[in-house]
Amino acid sequence: MSYQIPKFRHPQLPVNALGYTKADYEGSISTLCAGCGHDSISGSIVRACHELSIEPHKIAKLSGIGCSSKAPTYFLGKSHGFNSVHGRMPSVVTGAAMANRDLIYLGVSGDGDTASIGMGQFAHVARRNLNMVYIVMNNGCYGLTKGQDSATADEGSVSKKGDANMYSAIDLCATALQMGATFVARSFSGDKEQLVPLIKAAISHRGFALIDVVSPCVTFNNNPGSTKSYEFVREHAEATGTVDFVPMQKEITTAYEPGSSHEVTLHDGSSIHLYKMDEDLDPFDRTSALINMEKHRTAGDILTGLIYLNKDSRDLHDVMETTRRPLNTLTEDDLCPGNQMLKNINDSLR
Amino acid sequence: MKPTDIKDPEYFHKVVDCQYACPAHTPVPEYIRLIAAERYTEAYMINWHSNVFPGILGRTCDRPCEPACRRGRLQGDDEEPVAICRLKRVAADNKSDIRDQLPVIPKQKNGKRIALIGAGPASLTVARDLAPLGYIIDIYDNQFAGGGMMRSQIPSFRLPIEVLDEEVNYILDMGINTTFDIEVESLQEILDKGYDAVFVGTGAPRGKGLNLPGLEDAADKVHLGIDWLASVAFEHTHKIEEKVLVLGGGNTAMDCCRTSKRLGGDDVRVVVRSPFEDMKASPWEKEDAMHEGIPIYNNHVPKEFVVEEGELKGMHFEKVEARYDEDGKRSLVPTGEPLVFMEADVVLMAIGQENAFPWVERDLGIEFDKWDMPVVDPTTFQSTNEKVFFGGDAAFGPENVITAVAHGHQAAISIDLYCRGEAVSERPAPGVTLASQKMGVHEWSYDNAVEADPRYIVPLAPLDKSLADRKMEVELGFDPTTAFKEAERCLNCDVQTVFEEARCIECDACVDICPTDCITFTPNAEEEQLRVSLSAPASNLAQDLYVSHDLPTARVMVKDENVCLHCGLCAERCPTSAWDMQKFLYNVTKAGQ
Ligand SMILES: Cc1cc2nc3c(=O)[nH]c(=O)nc-3n(C[C@H](O)[C@H](O)[C@H](O)COP(=O)(O)OP(=O)(O)OC[C@H]3O[C@@H](n4cnc5c(N)ncnc54)[C@H](O)[C@@H]3O)c2cc1C
Ligand SMILES: Cc1ncc(C[n+]2csc(CCOP(=O)(O)OP(=O)(O)O)c2C)c(N)n1
Ligand code: SF4
Ligand code: SF4
Ligand code: SF4
Ligand SMILES: [Mg+2]
Numbered sequence: 001m002s003y004q005i006p007k008f009r010h011p012q013l014p015v016n017a018l019g020y021t022k023a024d025y026e027g028s029i030s031t032l033c034a035g036c037g038h039d040s041i042s043g044s045i046v047r048a049c050h051e052l053s054i055e056p057h058k059i060a061k062l063s064g065i066g067c068s069s070k071a072p073t074y075f076l077g078k079s080h081g082f083n084s085v086h087g088r089m090p091s092v093v094t095g096a097a098m099a100n101r102d103l104i105y106l107g108v109s110g111d112g113d114t115a116s117i118g119m120g121q122f123a124h125v126a127r128r129n130l131n132m133v134y135i136v137m138n139n140g141c142y143g144l145t146k147g148q149d150s151a152t153a154d155e156g157s158v159s160k161k162g163d164a165n166m167y168s169a170i171d172l173c174a175t176a177l178q179m180g181a182t183f184v185a186r187s188f189s190g191d192k193e194q195l196v197p198l199i200k201a202a203i204s205h206r207g208f209a210l211i212d213v214v215s216p217c218v219t220f221n222n223n224p225g226s227t228k229s230y231e232f233v234r235e236h237a238e239a240t241g242t243v244d245f246v247p248m249q250k251e252i253t254t255a256y257e258p259g260s261s262h263e264v265t266l267h268d269g270s271s272i273h274l275y276k277m278d279e280d281l282d283p284f285d286r287t288s289a290l291i292n293m294e295k296h297r298t299a300g301d302i303l304t305g306l307i308y309l310n311k312d313s314r315d316l317h318d319v320m321e322t323t324r325r326p327l328n329t330l331t332e333d334d335l336c337p338g339n340q341m342l343k344n345i346n347d348s349l350r
Numbered sequence: 351m352k353p354t355d356i357k358d359p360e361y362f363h364k365v366v367d368c369q370y371a372c373p374a375h376t377p378v379p380e381y382i383r384l385i386a387a388e389r390y391t392e393a394y395m396i397n398w399h400s401n402v403f404p405g406i407l408g409r410t411c412d413r414p415c416e417p418a419c420r421r422g423r424l425q426g427d428d429e430e431p432v433a434i435c436r437l438k439r440v441a442a443d444n445k446s447d448i449r450d451q452l453p454v455i456p457k458q459k460n461g462k463r464i465a466l467i468g469a470g471p472a473s474l475t476v477a478r479d480l481a482p483l484g485y486i487i488d489i490y491d492n493q494f495a496g497g498g499m500m501r502s503q504i505p506s507f508r509l510p511i512e513v514l515d516e517e518v519n520y521i522l523d524m525g526i527n528t529t530f531d532i533e534v535e536s537l538q539e540i541l542d543k544g545y546d547a548v549f550v551g552t553g554a555p556r557g558k559g560l561n562l563p564g565l566e567d568a569a570d571k572v573h574l575g576i577d578w579l580a581s582v583a584f585e586h587t588h589k590i591e592e593k594v595l596v597l598g599g600g601n602t603a604m605d606c607c608r609t610s611k612r613l614g615g616d617d618v619r620v621v622v623r624s625p626f627e628d629m630k631a632s633p634w635e636k637e638d639a640m641h642e643g644i645p646i647y648n649n650h651v652p653k654e655f656v657v658e659e660g661e662l663k664g665m666h667f668e669k670v671e672a673r674y675d676e677d678g679k680r681s682l683v684p685t686g687e688p689l690v691f692m693e694a695d696v697v698l699m700a701i702g703q704e705n706a707f708p709w710v711e712r713d714l715g716i717e718f719d720k721w722d723m724p725v726v727d728p729t730t731f732q733s734t735n736e737k738v739f740f741g742g743d744a745a746f747g748p749e750n751v752i753t754a755v756a757h758g759h760q761a762a763i764s765i766d767l768y769c770r771g772e773a774v775s776e777r778p779a780p781g782v783t784l785a786s787q788k789m790g791v792h793e794w795s796y797d798n799a800v801e802a803d804p805r806y807i808v809p810l811a812p813l814d815k816s817l818a819d820r821k822m823e824v825e826l827g828f829d830p831t832t833a834f835k836e837a838e839r840c841l842n843c844d845v846q847t848v849f850e851e852a853r854c855i856e857c858d859a860c861v862d863i864c865p866t867d868c869i870t871f872t873p874n875a876e877e878e879q880l881r882v883s884l885s886a887p888a889s890n891l892a893q894d895l896y897v898s899h900d901l902p903t904a905r906v907m908v909k910d911e912n913v914c915l916h917c918g919l920c921a922e923r924c925p926t927s928a929w930d931m932q933k934f935l936y937n938v939t940k941a942g943q
Contacts, residue, residue, distance in 0.1 A: 001792035002922055006800035006915050010867045010886040011425040034792075035857045035925025043862035190858055218857065218925040230855045234903065 005029045017053035025050045027077035031070070035222075037189030037215030037230075038068050038137045042075040044192050045106070045135075048199035049076060052247060054104065060096060061106045064089040064118060067144045068110035068137035068215070076106075087118025090125035093132050094316075100326040101317055104203055105132035112142040115151035115170045122172075126179035126208050131315040133202045134210045136172055137189070139217035140228035147220025158225030173307055174293055176210040177286060182313035183209035184289065185306045188233050189216065194305060197245035197272070201306070204245075206267035207313035214302065238296055240305035241277030246270060264311060274306060283309055351877050351897045353906075356848065359782045362934040364894060365911050366844045368434055371418035373756035375780075375938045376400035378415060378434055379844040383796060385437055386837035388830065393441035395451055400938070402475050402521070402755050403500075405513045408439025409825065410504055412632065412750040420843055423890070423913055430805040432840045433828075440833040442513070453482035455524045460484035462769045465545040467491075467534050470498020471751045472742025473551035474521045475758025476765065479941040481524040483766060489526055490540075492533040494584075496522055498553055499743075500751060502580040503602070505609050506821040537710045537738070547737050547765045550710075550724075551758070554743040558702040560597065564655030568697070571662040572655070575606045575700030582609055582820070591695030594618040595665055597652055598700035599629035604636065606698045607644045612820035619692065620646045621665075623682060625672045638824070641810075642817060651682065653689060655697070664693040703748045714738070723747070730774040731761040739765060762941040778939035787845055787931045788921075794931055796842050798918040806836045842916045846934045849907055851898045853928035856905070860920035860929055861885065866913045869920060874906045884910060 005026070013021040025046045030039050049059065056078035063069035065086035072081055080103070084092040093105050114122050114136050125134070140153040149157075152172060153165040173184050183205045187195040195213065202209035214233050216222045222229045227236075248269035262274045262283075274283060280295075282288040289308040296303040323330065354361060364370050368378040377396060384393035397404035416422070419431030462485050466473040469491035477487050493502060496518045500509065522528060534540065540548055557574035565572060571591075575598065581587040594615040596607040599622035610618045620639065622629055626648040629636065640646065650667035657663065666689040670682040705723060710716060715735040717725040724733050726740045733740055741757035743749060764774040787795040809826045810816070816824045828836060861869050867886035874880075880895060881888040888895060888910035898907040921929040 002799065002917070002919055004799065005863075005919070006865045006917050007802045008424045008429075008800065008913070008915055009865060010913055011423070012887050012889065013867070030863070030923075033925065034923045035855070035859045037857065039862050039923070040858040043858065190856060192858070216857070222855075222925075230857055234856075 002029060016050055018055060020050065020053075022046060022050045024078065025056060025076055027072070027074040030074040032067055032074070033219045035218040036067065036143075037139060037213075037217070038071045039074065040189040040192070041135065041137055041195070041213050041215055042071050044195040044199055046075050047192065048196050048203065051196070052200055052203060054203070058102070058104055059106055060103045061108060062089050062093050062096070063108040064110070064113035065144070066110035066113045066142065067217075068108060068139075069113055070144075071137065072108050087113055087116070087121055089113070090118065090121035090130075090134075094125060094128070094130055097130055097132060097316070098322070100328060101131070101322070101324070102326050105130075106203075107132055107134045109134065109136050110143070111136060111138040111140060111150045111152040111172070115172060119151070119170075123175065123179050126176045126181040126210065128316045129180060129182055129207045129313065129319070131206050131317065132208060133199070134208065135199075136210070136212045137215040138172065138212055138228070139215050139221055140226065141217055141221045143217045143220060147217065154227040157227040158223065160220045160223050164225075171293065171297065172212045173210065174290060176208070177290055177308055180208075181210050181308075182207035182310035184308040185210070186212045186214070186302070186304045188214045188237055188302075188304055190230060190234065191237070191304070194239065194243070197243045198306065200245040200247075200270075201243060201266065201272045204266040204268045204270045205309070205313065207310065207315045233302060236300065236302050237304050238301040240281050240283065240292070240303060240307060241274050243306050244273040244275065246273065264309060267313075272306075281307075283307065284311060351874060351880060351895065351908075353899045354894070354896045356896075359780050359936060361894070362784070362846050363780075363936045365846060365914075366934065366936070367418045367420045368415035368432075369844070369936065371414045372401075373414065373753045374401045374759065375936065376415075377844065377935060377937065379840055379842050380935060381441060382432070382434070382437055382837045382840045383842070385440055386797070386834050388834075390441045390444040391446050391448060391451075394445040394448060397438055397441060398448070399940070401752060402478055402758075403471060403517045403751065404438050405442035405517050406500060406509060407752060408435060408437075408442050409509050409513070410500070411435050411438070411752050414752070420841055420913070421839060428804065433805055433808070433836050436808050436825075436828055437833060437837055439827050440830070443827050444830065449520075452520060453524070455481055456484045458484065459486050462486065462546040463488065463544070464765060465490065465540050465543070465548045467537075467540065467548065467550050468498060468552035468742075468744065469493070469496035469528070469530070470551050470553050470742055470754060471500060472744070472754035472758045472761070473498075473549060474518065475755045476549050476551070476741070476762045477524065477526050478521045479759060479762035480765060481521075481526060483942040485769075487526045488529065488545075490529045490532055490534050492531065494531050496528065496530075498551075502583050503576055503605065505579065505583070505605050507608070507612065507816060507824050508605075510821070510823050533709075535709050537714060541714065541737070545737075546769050547739065549761055549765065550738065550740045550744050551742045551754070552707075552744045554703040554705045554748040556704045556706045557699070558704055559699055560652060560701060562652060562654050564657050567657040567660060568655040568662040571695065572697045572699065575602045575698045576703060578698055579605055579609060582613065587613070589614045592616045593664075593693050593695045594698065595692060595694040595696075596620045596698045596700055598622060598702070599624055599631055599648075600700065600702070601631050601635050602703075603700035604631045604639045606700045607639055608642055609820060610698065611642055611644060612817055617693070618644050620644060621650045621652065621667060621692065622646065622648050623651045623670070624680075625649055628672065628680070642813065647692075649682070650690060656691065662694060662696070664691055665697065666691055703743075705744060705747060729760070729777065730764040731757055732764055732768070732774055736768065759938065759940055763939075766941040778943065781937040781939055781943075783935045784846070784848070784932045787933050792922045794845075794918050796845050796931075796933070797838065798842070798845075798916070798931070800841065800915050800917050801835075801838045803835060803839055805839065806832050844934050844936075845916050845918070845931050847896075847909065847914060847916070847920060848930050848932045849896070849898055849909070850928050850930070851901055851907065853926040854898075854901055854907065855926055855928075856901055856903055857925060859923040859925065863919045863923040865917065865919065866915055868909050868911070868914045870908050871901070871903075871905045872908055873904065874900070880908055884908060886910070888912060
């Protein structure tokens with residue numbers, strides 16, 4: 001068993017605008033099971049952050065409990081990290097984000113961590129439209145505690161033990177939409193071509209961005225009969241369309257057939273192009289998104305890709321009109337405006 | 351691209367860069383692992399079977415394996431190849447008595463008689479391969495003992511005589527009949543003795559000279575480098591004048607200058623026409639000479655000997671600079687500066703060697719080409735007289751010991767086939783095995799961790815001591831602890847990543863873990879297209895792409911072999927064992943096997 005990744009990297013690894021290679025965004029060697037989908041998602045996160053040329057110290061990765069919540073150790077080794085309590089990642093991110101709005105918040109959770117013990121926290125962080133990326137590594141089971149069915153396991157899906165799940169599944173994308181999330185997407189750990197641009201777009205989006213990533217648990221839920229196995233997902237994934245992410249100040253080089261694509265400018269100035277889109281889906285309309293999801297669910301497909309985007313998203317800071325500066329940069333003068341000001345406030349209340 | 355045929359022994363052979371580059375295809379990583387395990391005798395025997403002279407080569411080999419070593423291709427300018435050659439020496443230095451492991455020589459001979467002309471490494475290798483098969487072998491050489499240029503040319507401070515004697519004698523003790531101190535003056539005479547086959551391993555024994563103005567008057571103070579080295583080796587020459595000019599930039603020049611320094615030369619200089627970087631000498635030979643305080647003057651073309659009153663005073667040189675045309679062809683253009691004078695009491699000319707076959711009659715059916723070289727088949731080493739074979743420096747001009755050995759092995763196969771009445775063109779296939787190294791979940795039988803240590807340096811004897819004694823060996827060799835650390839730098843390139851597509855579930859685990867981005871799952875395409883579209887560019891065209899059959903998603907797995915670390919992480923992370931680490935052992939088949 002290897003305990004370290006060799007120090008050598010490919011001699012011609014591309015460098016980003018900061019002069020960093022992908023290796024600068026890696027973490028420790030993974031201790032997850034060989035073939036776990038979570039590792040692939042880690043790989044996509046590394047690629048997305050490298051390609052976006054984000055300074056690693058500008059990212060905070062936070063998680064709860066589970067194999068998925070362990071994953072942040074295995075990427076972005078030079079970023080801030082907080083491994084919180086089971087299901088409580090959203091409140092820790094909320095606190096952190098309120099205190100320092102300048103960091104990029106990357107929440108990483110599992111389907112157990114989110115849809116069972118953390119369901120309440122998830123609902124509220126979505127409805128508050130906190131500016132964060134929320135990635136669920138969704139394997140339909142509690143991997144860390146040996147594979148019990150989770151709340152996202154589809155009804156009838158068979159786990160390794162051989163029993164079919166008796167309960168209806170929670171669809172995290174649908175829930176998030178209903179709660180008021182402003183960016184909702186679904187993807188598959190085994191499809192980096194789709195997942196990487198989605199992560200980039202989610203990072204560039206201001207507001208709550210959920211990416212529900214189906215991520216097979218090879219050890220407990222990759223058996224025939226499971227609807228979260230590599231094979232099943234590959235056969236049943238239906239993409240809403242293709243997302244092409246164009247970073248800020250980069251020229252658009254891909255040629256799109258006229259009328260075939262939507263261009264969306266995101267808050268940080270970068271843009272996404274949506275093309276080959278499902279004709280029935282209007283990704284800027286919540287109702288259309290919900291109907292489409294439901295349609296695919298009843299057909300037994302897994303709808304992947306960008307499902308919904310609110311172009312006019314106002315995040316929690318906008319809504320609360322909080323200070324534009326991180327709290328740790330506020331000085332005594334900013335915080336104690338003086339006796340006269342206090343007097344004025346008091347007078348206004350009389 | 352077509353799926354890679356890993357059943358073709360040459361596919362994985364090529365991945366073992368060092369072994370592939372070695373003319374004798376010594377299984378390098380296999381013996382390096384044995385050295386790390388302190389199993390020196392086994393490591394020695396692996397070498398002995400492949401290259402016949404592990405102790406000699408561990409000190410003197412031209413080491414074509416090292417520039418080829420994968421380690422040198424890894425990221426970073428300071429990453430250097432594994433010290434393969436010097437590890438070989440460790441096996442030789444620390445082995446136990448190996449005589450009981452040498453081939454048994456049959457008492458009952460097979461009735462075939464073979465003559466070997468010259469007792470250099472090429473002929474000795476032929477003898478080594480044929481004697482165990484029952485051949486009666488007669489060696490002829492004009493020196494007093496076997497070894498050829500390893501004895502006459504390679505100075506004792508690089509190769510102690512005991513090491514040479516030991517390994518030469520392992521062969522001569524196989525019941526070889528030796529006729530030393532005899533110049534063979536006619537091949538006809540040899541053939542007339544009724545030999546079943548004759549092997550010519552006479553090397554390239556003639557030194558080239560420079561016929562410059564003043565040479566005649568200076569003649570007794572101007573020597574051909576190789577003749578002078580031989581006279582030192584054979585104890586005819588014990589000292590040299592104070593001011594020595596050595597002309598030439600090859601390894602012979604380096605041996606001449608370093609020997610001069612030990613025989614009383616005080617102001618010893620090497621003067622070479624070409625730029626320093628273009629010199630033929632290996633980088634380490636140049637370093638060793640400079641370490642001994644010998645300056646190298648480059649871009650100086652010798653013009654004339656300066657002789658006053660019948661006495662050599664020095665030489666004139668013209669300064670030049672190298673210019674390269676569009677095709678990279680070099681020309682040395684005079685700079686126009688005045689001629690440079692360098693003082694000299696003696697000049698050693700080390701500007702090259704030539705073959706010479708005055709003793710081979712031209713009516714024996716042996717064809718000679720326009721350069722007066724025998725026409726020799728590069729695979730079988732047979733000449734146009736089917737009975738006569740050539741090898742070593744005699745076949746295609748001066749090379750080195752390991753090339754002579756490789757030729758010797760192949761010539762021995764041909765001679766054996768020929769004597770048995772079989773076609774010499776039917777070459778035996780190499781012996782290959784491929785075996786999983788899996789010992790359990792995530793456990794391998796080899797040390798798969800990749801060490802980051804820089805290359806270790808071989809310690810040297812104190813300079814003042816070694817310059818005072820021409821027989822004192824300069825290099826001390828690695829001690830076992832350092833040898834272990836150096837051995838651990840080896841990446842085990844013979845432990846192959848073997849991919850079985852039927853097991854692959856395309857989970858990407860191998861792609862994600864691979865530290866050097868070797869693996870990509872992608873739609874198939876032509877090689878040119880694939881090379882630029884993989885996760886990391888596959889720009890080293892000398893290294894192959896390993897391509898699988900189609901996978902369920904209609905993609906293929908493509909692995910660029912270029913900088914694979916053989917770390918086994920892909921196989922460790924693979925949930926279905928579609929990747930496995932398998933040891934590939936490639937052995938060149940020897941005569942009679
Ligand atoms: C100064 C010098 C240093 C070198 N250093 C190295 C080194 O460090 N590493 C390395 O790998 N290579 C080195 N080489 C090259 C290496 O020595 C040769 O390539 C190698 O020895 C060739 O082997 P061979 O068997 O073909 O012939 P040789 O070793 O040349 O042996 C041929 C033998 O045949 C004898 N012979 C020739 N003609 C006749 C005749 N008519 N009758 C009887 N006997 C005859 C010769 O005297 C000699 O003994 C060096 C060469 C020189 C000149
Ligand atoms: C408060 C609390 N309750 C229960 C547990 C036990 N527990 C650990 S991980 C886990 C479920 C994790 O499932 P998920 O979030 O889907 O992660 P996965 O391992 O599947 O990636 C549970 C129930 C716990 N650690 N803490
Ligand atoms: S138990 Fe499942 S989720 Fe956890 S590491 Fe293993 S494969 Fe991944
Ligand atoms: S790393 Fe080891 S096996 Fe690989 S080429 Fe170098 S010496 Fe040979
Ligand atoms: S052994 Fe596997 S993981 Fe290691 S470098 Fe080679 S391909 Fe990559
Ligand atoms: Mg889970």
